[in-house]
Amino acid sequence: MAAPVSIAFLGGLGEIGRNCMVLEQDGRCLLIDCGLMFPDADMHGIDLVLPDFTYLREHADRIVGCVATHGHEDHVGALSFLLRELSFPIYGSPLTLGLARNRIEEAGLLGRTELVAVADGERRAIGPFDVEFIPVTHSVPNAFAIAVHTPQGVVLHSGDFKLDLTPVDGRRTDLSRMGAIASSEGVRLLLADSTNAEEHGYAPSERQVGSVLRALFADQHGRRIITSSFASHIHRIQQIADAAIACGRVVATLGLSMKKNVRLARDLGALTIPDSSIVDIEEVDKLPPEKVCIISTGSQGEPMSALGLMASGDNRWLKVGEHDTVILSSHAIPGNEFNVNRVIDGLLRNGAEVIHSGVADVHATGHAQADELKTLLSITRPEHFVPIHGEYRHMVAHAKLAAAMGVPAPNIALCEDGDVITLSDQGLEMTGRVPAGYLYVDGIVGDVGQGVLRDRRVLAEEGVVVVVATVDVSESKVLTGPEIITRGWVYAPEAEALLDEACDRVAEAVERALQNGVRDVEGLEREVRRAAGQFVSERTRRRPMIVPVVMEA
Ligand SMILES: [Zn+2]
Numbered sequence: 001m002a003a004p005v006s007i008a009f010l011g012g013l014g015e016i017g018r019n020c021m022v023l024e025q026d027g028r029c030l031l032i033d034c035g036l037m038f039p040d041a042d043m044h045g046i047d048l049v050l051p052d053f054t055y056l057r058e059h060a061d062r063i064v065g066c067v068a069t070h071g072h073e074d075h076v077g078a079l080s081f082l083l084r085e086l087s088f089p090i091y092g093s094p095l096t097l098g099l100a101r102n103r104i105e106e107a108g109l110l111g112r113t114e115l116v117a118v119a120d121g122e123r124r125a126i127g128p129f130d131v132e133f134i135p136v137t138h139s140v141p142n143a144f145a146i147a148v149h150t151p152q153g154v155v156l157h158s159g160d161f162k163l164d165l166t167p168v169d170g171r172r173t174d175l176s177r178m179g180a181i182a183s184s185e186g187v188r189l190l191l192a193d194s195t196n197a198e199e200h201g202y203a204p205s206e207r208q209v210g211s212v213l214r215a216l217f218a219d220q221h222g223r224r225i226i227t228s229s230f231a232s233h234i235h236r237i238q239q240i241a242d243a244a245i246a247c248g249r250v251v252a253t254l255g256l257s258m259k260k261n262v263r264l265a266r267d268l269g270a271l272t273i274p275d276s277s278i279v280d281i282e283e284v285d286k287l288p289p290e291k292v293c294i295i296s297t298g299s300q301g302e303p304m305s306a307l308g309l310m311a312s313g314d315n316r317w318l319k320v321g322e323h324d325t326v327i328l329s330s331h332a333i334p335g336n337e338f339n340v341n342r343v344i345d346g347l348l349r350n351g352a353e354v355i356h357s358g359v360a361d362v363h364a365t366g367h368a369q370a371d372e373l374k375t376l377l378s379i380t381r382p383e384h385f386v387p388i389h390g391e392y393r394h395m396v397a398h399a400k401l402a403a404a405m406g407v408p409a410p411n412i413a414l415c416e417d418g419d420v421i422t423l424s425d426q427g428l429e430m431t432g433r434v435p436a437g438y439l440y441v442d443g444i445v446g447d448v449g450q451g452v453l454r455d456r457r458v459l460a461e462e463g464v465v466v467v468v469a470t471v472d473v474s475e476s477k478v479l480t481g482p483e484i485i486t487r488g489w490v491y492a493p494e495a496e497a498l499l500d501e502a503c504d505r506v507a508e509a510v511e512r513a514l515q516n517g518v519r520d521v522e523g524l525e526r527e528v529r530r531a532a533g534q535f536v537s538e539r540t541r542r543r544p545m546i547v548p549v550v551m552e553a
């Protein structure tokens with residue numbers, strides 16, 4: 001009987017972001033990715049959302065390392081938080097480690113964190129785990145799928161991938177290696193990226209975006225070109241630079257992460273732009289507009305990004321005007337559409353021409369679509385299948401594709417964050433649950449609780465009513481107040497009569513409570529909250545936060 005292998009899903013199943021899972025074998029744990037998620041609009045004041053680290057904390061002494069599939073924030077962005085508490089080596093391609101190290105360095109944890117670079121196709125032992133790093137194509141270069149050769153057979157994790165047959169760097173998803181594993185050892189369990197499972201057909205090649213950009217650039221006679229894309233999309237940046245250089249322009253980067261990533265990628269040879277074609281952003285104003293192309297951050301409409309500041313006229317380096325063409329070489333991540341639209345409006349108001357993925361094919365996805373997912377299933381022929389990386393609907397769509405490709409229905413498991421599955425000689429079973437809630441980060445302090453967030457939501461949507469009263473307990477009467485202070489509740493002129501009435505109502509309630517023998521401050525405050533809350537909801541149909549403050553004379 002071979003030893004069982006289990007997997008705990010800590011994030012990324014049922015949501016886009018905070019991808020994180022733990023593989024367990026022989027009492028040891030291997031982390032695959034540890035990413036963050038950007039907050040929804042209703043998570044007031046929250047900067048980031050992380051996986052729940054409880055399970056990892058409890059198994060701290062068993063963790064032998066983290067394998068990073070690629071350098072996107074939703075796969076490596078939570079490491080700098082986890083590494084404050086735990087210590088383990090991180091394995092990934094040099095570019096992935098270069099991208100991950102920024103946050104780790106910012107957190108001052110680089111000194112005690114071992115970063116281990118691995119090459120395409122490399123196979124290495126990490127504790128008891130026999131891990132193989134298989135090249136895949138994605139919207140950041142040098143991404144990996146991970147094959148773990150376990151006592152229960154091969155567990156293949158696709159990472160984020162697409163099947164681009166003509167990738168910009170020629171580094172294709174290594175389907176032949178996956179096929180070789182399938183026909184020798186066999187794939188016992190496949191875990192694969194579901195992000196685009198609902199999109200039919202094949203994702204267009206990244207190279208097609210290059211042709212579109214070239215044609216667009218050639219059309220911009222006498223105009224300055226400003227582009228924006230993800231700072232980690234090195235292949236896009238390469239194609240923008242190539243198109244610019246082909247029509248006699250120099251490029252300048254704008255935005256801190258763009259500058260950092262371009263330097264990193266050029267140092268690693270992942271990006272080729274000759275020195276003679278790069279100028280500093282300060283030099284741009286001295287050059288004729290038709291000789292310049294700016295590559296900027298802000299493709300998601302972030303208000304404080306370089307492009308966001310251009311749109312509001314606040315960018316210190318660039319004023320956008322009627323001689324500018326702005327190309328948003330990106331697609332708004334769900335939830336960011338509002339900000340992106342606002343940036344487009346701002347740029348148009350300043351007189352610029354704006355080209356985005358809605359009007360020209362200036363973007364291609366980095367995630368496999370239905371036919372690519374089917375191709376992966378057909379090549380790997382997995383015995384068991386678990387869709388990962390996606391909203392629940394994406395995982396359901398992916399499960400259907402697997403069924404259509406012949407994976408027996410009982411062997412397809414729809415899991416969610418917190419589920420634990422175990423592979424044994426008997427097959428694949430759900431074997432438990434681990435904590436997998438959201439860990440909210442506000443600023444750098446981390447872990448804002450559910451309660452704080454609930455309060456913020458009430459404050460933002462309903463406002464606050466503070467009721468202050470001083471009472472004489474021995475005389476059973478209210479000495480001063482109640483005084484009512486409100487913020488964000490009802491408009492002032494209407495409020496006055498309402499407030500007077502509320503005061504009377506609260507005063508009555510407090511006196512009644514005192515006469516009924518309530519003597520403690522907490523008890524009286526409970527009465528105040530109840531009376532004020534009832535009045536407010538009766539009269540305004542609103543539920544503001546009510547803060548009672550009762551003082552004893
Ligand atoms: Zn991802």
Ligand SMILES: [Zn+2]
Nearest residue numbers: 070072138160
């Ligand atoms: Zn990704």
